[in-house]
Amino acid sequence: MDLLESIKENVIGMERERVVELTRKALDEGIKPERLLDEALTPGMDVVGQEYEKGIKFIPEMLMSAEALRGAMELLRPMLTKSDVSKVGKVVLGTVEGDIHNIGQQIVSSMLEGAGFEVYNLGIDVPAEKFVEKAKQENADIVGLSAFLSTTGLRFSDVIEALQEAGIREQVKVMIGGAIASGKYAETVGADGYGANASAAVKLAKSFMGK
Ligand code: B12
Numbered sequence: 001m002d003l004l005e006s007i008k009e010n011v012i013g014m015e016r017e018r019v020v021e022l023t024r025k026a027l028d029e030g031i032k033p034e035r036l037l038d039e040a041l042t043p044g045m046d047v048v049g050q051e052y053e054k055g056i057k058f059i060p061e062m063l064m065s066a067e068a069l070r071g072a073m074e075l076l077r078p079m080l081t082k083s084d085v086s087k088v089g090k091v092v093l094g095t096v097e098g099d100i101h102n103i104g105q106q107i108v109s110s111m112l113e114g115a116g117f118e119v120y121n122l123g124i125d126v127p128a129e130k131f132v133e134k135a136k137q138e139n140a141d142i143v144g145l146s147a148f149l150s151t152t153g154l155r156f157s158d159v160i161e162a163l164q165e166a167g168i169r170e171q172v173k174v175m176i177g178g179a180i181a182s183g184k185y186a187e188t189v190g191a192d193g194y195g196a197n198a199s200a201a202v203k204l205a206k207s208f209m210g211k
Contacts, residue, residue, distance in 0.1 A: 003029070004040040007072070011044025012051075014064035016071045023072040033076040034199060037107060041069050042197065045103070049179070066103055073107065080110040087118050089141040089209045092134045094122035096155035101148040101178065104198070108144065108177065111198040112205060117142075128155070128162035135163065135172055142205055145191075146178040153180035156189040173208040177201060 003026050010018045019041075026036055048065045051057040091112055095105050102124045109121045120134055135143050143163065147153045156176055163169040173192040176185065186194040192208065195201035 003031070004036070007036065007040035008044040008047070011041060011065050011068050012047050014061060014068055016064070016068040019068040020071040020075065023075050027075065027079075033079045034111075036072070036076065038197060038199070041072055042104075045069055069103055073103070077106075077110050079114075080107070081113045088116040088206065088211060090118045090120070090138050091142040091144055091205060092120045092122065092131060092138065092140045093144040093146075094126035094131060095124040095146040095148075095178070096152050096159065097125055097127045098155065099147050099149055099152035099178075100124045101146065104178065105146040108146070108195070108198045108201045111202050112144075115202045115206065117205060128158045131159050132162045132166045132168070136166065136168060140172055142173045142175060142208055144201065144205075145174065145176045147176070147181060148179040150180060153185065156181075156185070156191060160190050175201065175204050175208075 003022060007019060007022045007026065010022060023036060027033070045065060048057060048062055052062055093105065093109055093112070095102050109119050112119050120138055120140070122130055122134060131143055134140070143159070145156055145159055147155060160169065160174055163172060163174070175193045175195055176189070176191045177195045181194050183194045193204045195204045
């Protein structure tokens with residue numbers, strides 16, 4: 001089995017130590033962090049999600065796989081955030097209220113930093129007002145929202161409405177992501193864009209800044 005496939009299988013298998021060991025090996029062999037994320041770690045978590053949906057796996061197992069991915073992220077994060085480019089813009093980022101998924105959001109955060117953005121990561125379960133407050137305070141260029149559940153996807157519109165009410169909607173671009181988001185969803189809620197993964201998030205954010 002090739003190395004990437006083996007990492008994916010070990011994420012599914014909840015083998016944190018093995019995932020970390022194989023990730024280290026892959027990095028030593030010169031495999032790029034972005035490839036590890038897109039071709040091994042994230043696809044592994046996708047399978048876990050599908051198995052949960054089918055009733056083959058349960059929450060403790062989802063958590064253990066997530067923990068395995070986190071182990072790999074400890075090795076990847078410093079490589080993703082290394083940036084010597086001058087600051088391109090300010091992003092306020094967070095997972096919307098009622099939602100505690102943050103693995104992908106943290107990856108987006110790291111990669112935006114790596115691309116030269118100043119990122120204010122508000123974490124998980126963030127109420128609409130908090131996004132507005134921080135965006136105002138920092139004079140943000142972009143607000144990035146993550147949501148993963150059918151229920152919390154509805155919160156995208158709440159944040160956008162709150163930005164409107166605060167009179168700053170025209171000054172910020174809003175991008176959305178996470179399992180429930182899509183290009184269509186972005187259109188429906190009136191966001192300016194959707195990113196399917198962290199690389200897409202960076203591309204989108206740069207395009208907002210005219211880069
Ligand atoms: C791990 C996981 C958990 C962990 C979360 C741990 C953590 N700290 O994050 C735990 C076990 C806690 C959990 C809990 C729950 N979960 Co859950 N979870 C997952 C799972 C398997 C993987 C998510 C993940 O980490 N993926 C890996 C990362 C790398 O990818 P990612 O998150 O998609 O992020 C990428 C992109 O989305 C994008 N992105 C992310 N954010 C942003 C932001 C912007 C601005 C942009 C541009 C891009 C972007 O870039 C990221 C990097 O490439 C998903 C299935 C899935 N395929 O998403 C289910 C899933 C999201 N969970 C689900 C459910 C139902 C739940 C629970 C309700 C279960 C329960 N009954 O309690 C709870 C909800 C708790 C809550 N209130 O939030 C469902 C949601 C279904 C739905 N439509 O509502 C899913 C889809 C599983 C399924 N197929 O049924 N979960």
